[in-house]
Each structure stands twice: as structure tokens, then as C-alpha cells.
Amino acid sequence: MNKQGILFAISNKVSNGKRADYLSWDEYFMATAFLSAQRSKDPRTQVGACIVNSENKIVGIGYNGMPIGCSDDLLPWHRDPENILESKQLYDKDEFKASKKLLDMAGIRYRQYRPERQKIVIDFSVIESM
Template sequence: MGRKKLNMEEKTCALTLLEQGMPGKCVAEELSVNRWSIYSLKMEAAKLRPNTTSPRKPGSGGKSKTTSKTACILKETKRTEFLPWDDYFMAVAFLSAMRSKDPSSQVGACIVNADKKIVGIGYNGMPIGCSDDELPWNKESSDPLQTKYMYGM
């Protein structure tokens, strides 16, 4: 996607889509612009107060007022639809599991204290200091020493 400049109609459309909850990446794809253009637009819109005049370059035309759609984006209230703590911590554990090199099971963990602070994360793997290539990854074998379970997995 190129560095296409957004016209006023596209800017209004972008701000409306963002207001409706569409992620910036999707808005950029919808308008065939790069994400930086959408990010820049959001940053400029965040500087404006509702019903104020946006800064204009000399000779660029008359003054423009923010639209009611833009004003909705500029609300000074916090988001109300956000990820619950439990889902957030489970997502951290899921992401940690993606680091596992175990071919049969990938397990992640996220340890949280009572203050909802992460105190540890990890995943199943070989013990620290052991090469992933030197110990077996087998789940089953006639020789127990040829299974991963004898080595702390």
C-alpha cells in the first residue's frame, strides 16, 4: 500500500469506522492506505476538542469544523469493552505455549498473584542448560530413558 493522502471524505469514513470499533489495520485495508496514515489521522484527531477548528496550512482553503462523527471519537471517557483479566492471562499463557518445541503438546503457564500482577510465565521444554537436540522427545518407548518424561518435560 502506498502513501496515498486521504481526502476529507476518506478521513471522515476512516474516523467513522474507527469509532465503530474497526481495528486500524482493517480501516487501512478498506481505504487502500498504509497503517501509518490511519495512525497519523487518529493522532491528529486526538489533539482536537469537539466542535473546534482543526489546524490548516496557509492557502489550503476555508476553516473546517470537526464533524459529529469525529467528536464521538474524541470523547474523554475510557473504553468500556476491554479484555477481562482472566482472558488476558489465558492469552499470555497461550502465547507462551507457542515457544514450546515439544512436537506432541505445547503447554504455557501464566502465574498471577492476588493483585493481578504476572509473577511468572513459562512453557514446557527441556531444562535450562540442556540442548533441545540431545535429549529425546518421544512420548513412548520400551526404554524409559528414551522418553521425554525422564527429563522433566
């Protein structure tokens, strides 16, 4: 067993106060989105999402991957190909505007995240020793 993990587990049981360095809700949800993004096979852009309801419950997570049933080995990953049909970047700005309007109408909050921490460390040895 990891001595540090044992001390951590004991200190949590003895202490009556809460930890000061726990993750905020935003940090927790953004870490979940970041972890989801690591599933992306896109060589240039890895994007994750964590959708949360008003009770701070996760209702969905996802990442930028191919739709179910589409092989990511057969379809192209090019951003600037010679043939436009081999591009994965076929965006229509009107669709983005419509999506934003839909989220606004549904009362769904969205914003760019600005982290307070630069790192969140997951030490599995501490978790296993508890």
C-alpha cells in the first residue's frame, strides 16, 4: 500500500473540516469534458463536452468523433485537402447561429471556460489504497 494514500485516507477520517483543495463544480465538469476529449481520434482537434442540468448532475458527455456506424479508418481526417470532398471541416455558419439561438431559447448556459488551475492530478495509487 502507498504510505501517502494511507495517510490521506486516515486524515480524511480524523478531520472534521472539509478539504480546502477540492474541485469546484466548473473544474469538475471541465475535467470530465477534457477526459472525454481524450477519446477523439482527430489528429488536430480534441473536443469534449459535459452537459449538466440545473442540479449539477451530468446528463450527457461526448467528444468529436465519427458518428456510430461510420468507420474512422475509412473516412478522411484532412483539414485542408486538395479535394474539398475529403475535408472533415464542412461548416455552415448559419447552422452555428441556429444552434446558438436554440440553446438560448432553451435557457441553456454556455460560455468559454477559463481555468483557475493549470493542472488537475489524478493519482490512482491513492484511490486504490483507500
